[in-house]
Amino acid sequence: MSSTRGGRRTGRKPGIARRIKLWVRGTPPRRKYTWARRALQLVLLLLFSFQFLVSGVIIKGSLASSRLFEGHVPGLSAIEMMDFFAWLEQAAATHSPSAVSIIAVAVVFILYMLLLGRFFCGWVCPMDLLFSLFERKFTRMNAPPLTRPHHYGRVEGIIPLLLMLVYLALSVILGQPFFTSISPVASTTKLAAIIQGIIYNIPGAAVGLALSWATLTGIALFVNIIAEYVFGVKRLWCRFICPIGNIYGFIANRYSPLRVKVVHPEKCVKCNVCSMACPMSIDLVYYIANGRDIKDYRCLHCGRCAEVCPYGVLSLGFRLPKPAGQKTGGVREEGYWLEHP
Amino acid sequence: MALAAPVAHMLGEGQDENASWGRGEDYYEYFIVDNDKEKLEYYEALGVILEYNGRKCVANPLVPDKCIAYTKRYEEDRFRFKPPAASPDFYSRCIRCGLCYFQCHYMGYNAIRLASLRDGLKAFGTPIIDDHIRHPCTLCMECTRVCPTGALERVLEEAKERARKKERKQGKETFDRTIIANYPDLVKKTRMGVALIDPDLCWAWNSGDCKSCAKACPFGAEVFDFLFTPWGVHTRVKAVVRDDGTIETKCVGCGLCVAACPVVGSAIHVLPEEEFVRRYRNFKNTGMSYEEYLKKILDVEDHDPFKAVLRAMEINNVFLLDIRGIKKEKIKTELAAERSLGESKTT
Ligand code: SF4
Ligand code: SF4
Ligand code: SF4
Ligand code: SF4
Ligand code: SF4
Numbered sequence: 001m002s003s004t005r006g007g008r009r010t011g012r013k014p015g016i017a018r019r020i021k022l023w024v025r026g027t028p029p030r031r032k033y034t035w036a037r038r039a040l041q042l043v044l045l046l047l048f049s050f051q052f053l054v055s056g057v058i059i060k061g062s063l064a065s066s067r068l069f070e071g072h073v074p075g076l077s078a079i080e081m082m083d084f085f086a087w088l089e090q091a092a093a094t095h096s097p098s099a100v101s102i103i104a105v106a107v108v109f110i111l112y113m114l115l116l117g118r119f120f121c122g123w124v125c126p127m128d129l130l131f132s133l134f135e136r137k138f139t140r141m142n143a144p145p146l147t148r149p150h151h152y153g154r155v156e157g158i159i160p161l162l163l164m165l166v167y168l169a170l171s172v173i174l175g176q177p178f179f180t181s182i183s184p185v186a187s188t189t190k191l192a193a194i195i196q197g198i199i200y201n202i203p204g205a206a207v208g209l210a211l212s213w214a215t216l217t218g219i220a221l222f223v224n225i226i227a228e229y230v231f232g233v234k235r236l237w238c239r240f241i242c243p244i245g246n247i248y249g250f251i252a253n254r255y256s257p258l259r260v261k262v263v264h265p266e267k268c269v270k271c272n273v274c275s276m277a278c279p280m281s282i283d284l285v286y287y288i289a290n291g292r293d294i295k296d297y298r299c300l301h302c303g304r305c306a307e308v309c310p311y312g313v314l315s316l317g318f319r320l321p322k323p324a325g326q327k328t329g330g331v332r333e334e335g336y337w338l339e340h341p
Numbered sequence: 342m343a344l345a346a347p348v349a350h351m352l353g354e355g356q357d358e359n360a361s362w363g364r365g366e367d368y369y370e371y372f373i374v375d376n377d378k379e380k381l382e383y384y385e386a387l388g389v390i391l392e393y394n395g396r397k398c399v400a401n402p403l404v405p406d407k408c409i410a411y412t413k414r415y416e417e418d419r420f421r422f423k424p425p426a427a428s429p430d431f432y433s434r435c436i437r438c439g440l441c442y443f444q445c446h447y448m449g450y451n452a453i454r455l456a457s458l459r460d461g462l463k464a465f466g467t468p469i470i471d472d473h474i475r476h477p478c479t480l481c482m483e484c485t486r487v488c489p490t491g492a493l494e495r496v497l498e499e500a501k502e503r504a505r506k507k508e509r510k511q512g513k514e515t516f517d518r519t520i521i522a523n524y525p526d527l528v529k530k531t532r533m534g535v536a537l538i539d540p541d542l543c544w545a546w547n548s549g550d551c552k553s554c555a556k557a558c559p560f561g562a563e564v565f566d567f568l569f570t571p572w573g574v575h576t577r578v579k580a581v582v583r584d585d586g587t588i589e590t591k592c593v594g595c596g597l598c599v600a601a602c603p604v605v606g607s608a609i610h611v612l613p614e615e616e617f618v619r620r621y622r623n624f625k626n627t628g629m630s631y632e633e634y635l636k637k638i639l640d641v642e643d644h645d646p647f648k649a650v651l652r653a654m655e656i657n658n659v660f661l662l663d664i665r666g667i668k669k670e671k672i673k674t675e676l677a678a679e680r681s682l683g684e685s686k687t688t
Contacts, residue, residue, distance in 0.1 A: 055447045065438035065489040082489050086436040090490055093433035100491035174463075176432045181466055190439045193455050196446055208457030212465065215458070 027138060028277065033303030033316060037123040045126045048189040052196050063125070064186035065104060080104035083186070084113065085164075085244050089177035092168045112248050117256030121238060121245035122300030126188045127220060131235065132279065134225050139276050144232030149275035149283040152298070160239065160246040160297075167243055184220040185244055187213040234281045239298055249297035257318045258301055260294040262287065267311040274305035274314060288313060368418050369410035369625060372399040372660050380659070387655065401541075401627070402652040403637050409656060410625045412539040414606025414665075415474050415599060420613050421460070422470045422533040424453055424484045425593060426496045434492035437466030441484035441493060452478040452596075470533065473596030473611060478533070480518050480559050480595050496527045522560050522591050534594030534611040536564075536578045537620060537631070540638055542608035542661060545576045547653040552576060553671060554609050557601035564592045572642045572653060577635065578609075582621045588614055603671035604661060 014022065026034070047059045048066075060067045060078075064086050067078035082104035091097040112120050121128055141148050146156075170178040180186065190213065197206030220237050227236035238245055253259070265288050274284040280298035284305050287294050294305075294314075303316035374380045375396050384390050389400040393408045401409035412418060423431055424441055437455075445453040445468075454471070456464040470478050482497040500520045521527050538554070540546040555565035555576060568575040580590035594611045602609050612620065624631045642649045661667065 051443065052446060056443055060443050060447075060487075061438050061440040064436050065440055067440065067487060077486075080489055082436070082438075086438075090434060090436055094430055098434065098490055101489045104489045175430075176463060177436050180436045181462075186438065187466075190455070193439055193442060197454070200446070200451060208459050209455055212458040 028273065028308045031307040033307045037302060038129065040123050041126060041129045044124060045129065045189065045191075049191040049195065051192050052199075062186045062189040064180055064183070065101075079107065081107050083180070083244060084108050085167075085247050086177055086180040086186075088247075089168060089171040089180050092171040093175055093177050095172075113252045113256075115256065116258045117252040117301055118245055118248040118297075118299060119256075119258055119301045120248055122302035125185055125245065127185055127217075127237070127242070128279075128300065128302075130188070130217070130221060131224055131237065134221070135228055135234070135279065137277070137279075139234065139278075139281065141272055141276065146231075146233040147228070147281060149272065149278060149281050149285075151283045151286050152296070157297070160241075160243070161250060163241060164243040164247060179243055182216055183242075183244065184213075184217040185242070187216045235279060238300075239280060245300070246297065249299070253297050253299055254295050257320055258316070259319060260284075260299060260301065260303070260306060261315050261317055261319050262291065262293055262313065263315050264311070264313050265289075265291050268313045269311065271310070274309050277304050277308045279304065284314070293319065368413055368620075370413050371408045371410055372656065372664075373397065374399060384656075387651065389651070389656070399656055401625075402648050402656065403634070403641060404627050404629075407627060409541060409660075411542050411660060411665075412608070412610060415610060416606065418610055419471055419473065420534065420611070420616070421456075421464075422594065422611070422613070424468050424470060424493055425478060425480060425482065425533055425595070426485050426494045426531045427533075428492055428494050431492050432463055432467065434490045435467050436490055436492075438489065439466075439468075440487045440489060441468045444483045444487045445478075448479075448481050448483050450479050450481065451476045453484065470596070473599035474607060475600070477596035477600040479597065480521075480531075480593065482518055494530055496521060496531050500524055500527050519559055519563075521593075522563050528591055528593060531593045532614070534613045535580055535588055535590055535592050535617045536594060536596075536598055536609050536611050537580075537617060538577055538609045540575075540577075540635060541657050542604055542665070543576065544604060544608070544661065544667065545574045546572075546638065547657045547661065548573045550574045551603065551672065553601040553603055554598035557597040558592075559595065559597065560591055560593075564590065568639075570639075570642060572649060575635075575639075580617075580621075582618050582630075586618050588617060601671065603668045605666040605668060 044059075048062060051058070051060055056067070057070055057072065058068070060070055063083060065080070065082040067080055070078040073079055080101075080103055082101050084105060087098065087101060087105040090101075112118075139147055139149065167179040194206055194210040194213065197209060220241075223241070224235065224237040227233040233239075268285070268288045270285055270289075272285055275282065278284060279302065280296075280300060282294065282296050282298050282305075284294065287296070301316060306314040306316045371393055373393070373396050374384060374390070381390070381397060384399050389402065389405075390397050391400045391406075391408050392398075398408040401407050424445075428434055439455055442453045442455050445451060452470050452472075453468040456467050456469045458465055460469065468484070470476075482495075485493040485495050485497065488495075497518060497520075500523070501516050503524060504516055504520050521531055536554075538546075543549075544551040550573060552565075552567070552574060555561060555567070558564050564578055566577050566579050568577075578590065578592050580588055580592060582588055596611050598609050599607045599611055621631045623629075624634045627634065629637065638652070641652065
């Protein structure tokens with residue numbers, strides 16, 4: 001591997017310090033969106049994990065259900081939140097939607113379903129943070145088919161939906177919320193239970209608990225890593241298995257005001273840098289060439305594509321849905337993505 | 342459920358949601374005197390030694406052909422309970438969010454722990470209360486308040502609502518958690534288990550004057566009954582088992598009494614309802630119901646002082662003080678009790 005310094009190729013392997021620096025900087029360099037969302041993910045994870053230090057007044061619970069600012073919200077005991085898919089599974093398991101949780105789930109519904117789309121995955125979920133530590137940040141266009149940026153086919157697009165139905169069916173059969181019970185997303189944010197268990201010597205099982213949750217998170221991570229490095233499927237977990245993000249993706253990403261906007265399609269030179277940087281293997285040039293905003297169900301609204309584009313073609317922000325048929329501009333060039341085998 | 346069972350089985354113990362931590366079927370231990378020559382000779386002289394599995398044990402004066410049995414220590418006879426007011430379809434409703442667990446911790450009680458995989462796939466992630474001695478539930482009902490799904494029902498709010506309607510109370514409310522006891526249906530909803538006192542281990546059934554459990558109980562005399570006799574302040578939990586297996590009692594099984602009992606390993610244990618009915622109907626495998634067993638004790642105390650002394654002073658107290666021990670610091674008021682403890686074993 002050679003590196004570039006001062007515009008010249010040095011022909012030598014970079015030193016360890018420089019490699020760390022490069023790793024932190026990212027290639028292409030990380031900019032505001034990535035740093036902002038990493039900060040948000042980390043802060044949320046820390047708030048969840050050390051909630052007991054402030055008796056849970058800031059945040060309490062886990063990503064399955066949480067309470068914000070207990071006792072400090074005028075007129076309410078707290079801002080309640082409950083995961084939408086957990087609510088669906090619970091409805092399936094009890095054969096009727098629960099009325100008790102209606103406010104909690106409404107908050108989440110408005111936030112993600114109506115406003116932010118799959119923002120949850122890119123900015124809140126600790127698993128995204130964890131996965132990103134071990135995955136390739138930049139995918140070449142000649143990588144294996146499911147790794148390289150591509151537009152999803154019919155089969156690929158239906159698998160997550162089918163899995164969601166399977167989870168709901170299993171919830172009915174087993175009589176308990178299936179995915180929610182074993183979800184590593186909620187488990188990881190329940191880290192506080194383990195820390196508390198050790199510090200305060202709470203009855204039993206702090207170790208058992210730690211092992212159980214490490215197992216769940218570990219399985220998700222393991223599956224994801226094996227899929228990427230052995231089978232060449234990038235982000236298997238988030239693209240296919242996890243229903244929490246996919247349900248926002250399939251429903252909300254189609255119309256959510258927060259989206260990756262194609263603001264200057266005429267400036268795009270089809271360098272594919274955005275596509276190659278996308279953690280979810282989305283072929284952005286397909287959208288740019290079609291002059292559409294990115295409404296792909298896979299899009300995490302992470303803004304990586306926007307920040308790596310050298311020409312400012314894309315931007316992450318709010319835009320209300322355009323009337324059908326109206327395009328942002330730009331020319332479609334049939335088959336250009338087939339040029340990259 | 343059908344599919345989960347084999348998987349849960351593979352994952353080890355505890356598929357039964359109320360499975361005991363105790364080993365095996367036998368929740369009683371016997372007064373074995375094999376290794377204690379002094380006691381063996383003493384009880385042989387009194388003629389109360391029986392053979393049990395090739396070992397020598399002390400007989401029960403009430404049932405002379407049976408060894409006297411004591412409820413095992415709490416650590417070997419504890420059960421997993423769901424938090425108070427768990428709805429009938431608890432496992433379908435609970436989304437394993439942990440809010441109840443965190444809330445219990447912030448209240449400072451730490452009664453709840455979250456189930457790990459060892460507790461079975463079904464229970465995994467749900468709240469469990471299973472350490473009454475160190476961390477009993479105080480019935481603060483905060484966990485039911487924060488539960489987002491109705492897996493824990495808000496019975497305290499319900500009770501307050503009803504009380505407010507009845508008393509037309511306005512403004513700041515003064516109701517506390519014990520108003521739940523006014524509404525039998527809410528008590529039934531809240532119930533985790535029912536407490537059962539072992540009269541052979543209980544200090545108050547063996548010449549003492551203790552009442553620690555009744556003092557600790559949030560419902561006090563609504564749940565406990567006392568009979569003042571020369572043989573101690575006989576204390577019992579008011580509970581009646583009907584023929585159809587339902588239990589009529591105001592005890593909700595919080596476990597505060599278990600924590601308060603000065604006998605090491607506690608003479609009062611909270612049992613799941615089925616287990617309570619089982620032990621109630623055939624107490625200590627004597628064929629007598631709990632009720633009959635207590636009656637028999639009172640009967641003996643009234644009509645057979647020698648047997649009563651033998652039972653209380655010579656056998657039960659020896660077991661209580663020498664083998665189990667009594668936690669002196671848990672007995673708050675009774676001078677007499679403290680005096681009578683003398684130089685006996687205290688832990
Ligand atoms: S798909 Fe699931 S695991 Fe992946 S980032 Fe979204 S919520 Fe997290
Ligand atoms: S399309 Fe852009 S914002 Fe969406 S996941 Fe890919 S890089 Fe992130
Ligand atoms: S009612 Fe019991 S289990 Fe619930 S928070 Fe209070 S002490 Fe904990
Ligand atoms: S708060 Fe309710 S839903 Fe959450 S873990 Fe406890 S019982 Fe389950
Ligand atoms: S008798 Fe014991 S378990 Fe029952 S309510 Fe009273 S303190 Fe709680």
